[in-house]
Amino acid sequence: MRAPLYRQIFTGVVFHINGYTQPSHYELKKLLIERGGQFLHYLSKSQVTHIIASNLSHSKEKEFRNYRVVRPEWVVDCVQADRLISWHSYRLIGSKNMGAPVVPLNIDELGPQGGLAANIRQENPVIECSVPTKQAISRSCEQKGIRTSTHRKSAVVDRFGEGLNREWVRRNLATESDFIPRYYENSRLHHLSTWKSEMKDYVAQLRREYGKGTRSVLCGRRVIMHVDFDCFFVAVSLLSFPHLKNMPVAVCHTQQHAQLDGRGPQEDMPEYFTGHSSQIASCNYAARSFGVKNGMFLGQAKQLCSALATVPYCFDAYKRVSKSFYEIVTRIADETQAVSVDEALLDVSDVIYRQYEGNANALAQDIRRRVLEKTECAVSIGIGPNILLARLATIKAKPDGVCGLDASTFYNMNLGVRDLPGVGHVVEKSLIHNGISTVADIRSAPISRLKDICGDKTAMLLFNFSRGIDDRMLASDKLRQAFGADIGWGVRFSNQHEVDDFILRLAEEVCRSMAAFNRTGTLVTLKIKKRREGQGKPEKFLGHGICDNISKSASLIQMTNDHVQISSSCIKLLHGMAIDPLDIRGVGIHVQQL
DNA sequence: ATCCTCCCCTAC
């Protein structure tokens, strides 16, 4: 075998060339391959390490946003220097000069070729791909704890005036060692997700206790009920603040809950830090009459309703009330599906005949009375021949009522597309863009057109929904298919070590949860939220702002829920992504193939 | 055809 003619400087580089280039396609390919590079004729996103292009169309730029896109001069200069030069100053997309180093290629991802390691280390000798040990982390935490003037924590990099170096802001960043438990304790969305799983389990347990068998589903007309608390968080929190009951009220995080303790703002603080971007989890109907909505920022809500009162979260009480609620409905219904902490679907097809002479309304009022007596909170109930119509009936039932809905009444409701479950703001927009804004419009559109707009499955679902048809059964207790943890708040890193540290802690979180359910898996996915080029301070304080989402997955050799294996695999995945730690605004770890 | 990877969307 002959020795290669050139030093194999491009070993491990898998490249794809896009569009017209100078030097030509052919010349670049020759230069790269002769020196150990691997050429992909078609872009394979999982394999490619570099995309070479001189200019990109708008859509290609979007598509390639998360890849190393370099100008052809990089190849020429590497050849000239006879070594692999850092690609960063040859970036075609994004800033040409980034302040901080970017992680090297992940050599483990690229296969067994031996020659690459030396090259990579040359390209960036500082950063090693390694899993921090427990000891290393506790050591680093000890260091963080020291607050003498000589050992002060180094400054956080604050490029966008987010106030990251204010003492109280710093204490709430993801780099703090107790960040994850503290954050989870206060995150409503985390609680919402956790409770959903817990309530599914609780329903399964109650059904065993109550001796409920699987319903003989196949035949006959169904009667489905959709039971949902009215402004759940507010209703429960107001049990502790009954004097506010008739005022417009919202549940949210804010220091000031002013009307409770009479305190005003602490001191002169820019608006960005004073709760204007606190989200309203739930607001009552008095507040809604001003246009206030769940999920809205407090600042915006206050503009609509200056008298809006705020009350704090009472997470323990929400869970307590929810359990009481599920005890009541699970005992009564033939079949129960937990939809969320405050919402259940019931199949009552048999029980209304066995105990209520076919009077669904009487059963519904019975449920409402029992829940009110037990929890002091109101539920509304929608009744229909299927899940869709029961859900839509609930809209009419609220607040504090019951409503039945059949297909013919549904036809006359003149609903907008957004009212259908499964149509969110994106699908709504593309439907409206195509001249379809109401349920009646969907009904008169040919299925082929719907398929073009929103894909086969969704089109079929909407086609049926628009005619009041929904054959879905209540979800039986299916085994959970995935475990994950995502955090997109307070995530600000100043160096690679902090990122690796956080990934280890997040992996521990996922593994803890898997162990609790006695489950293992083989497919690990790392999701990163990366600040989009050109974006500065997020709209929400310490939030993720507008990001590109990047995910990469890896198969493990064997089933596991071991955090060392999972975090090390994630750290390898991260190093294959070429992301500046300063741009990371969110991290998620998921395990599947359980 | 069907699977796999890397996404996007929705709901609470």
Next chain:
DNA sequence: TAAGGTAGGGGAGGAT
């Protein structure tokens, strides 16, 4: 001060 999580349905496009 704020606490923008997550499971599951689904699609595009390449690999098998």
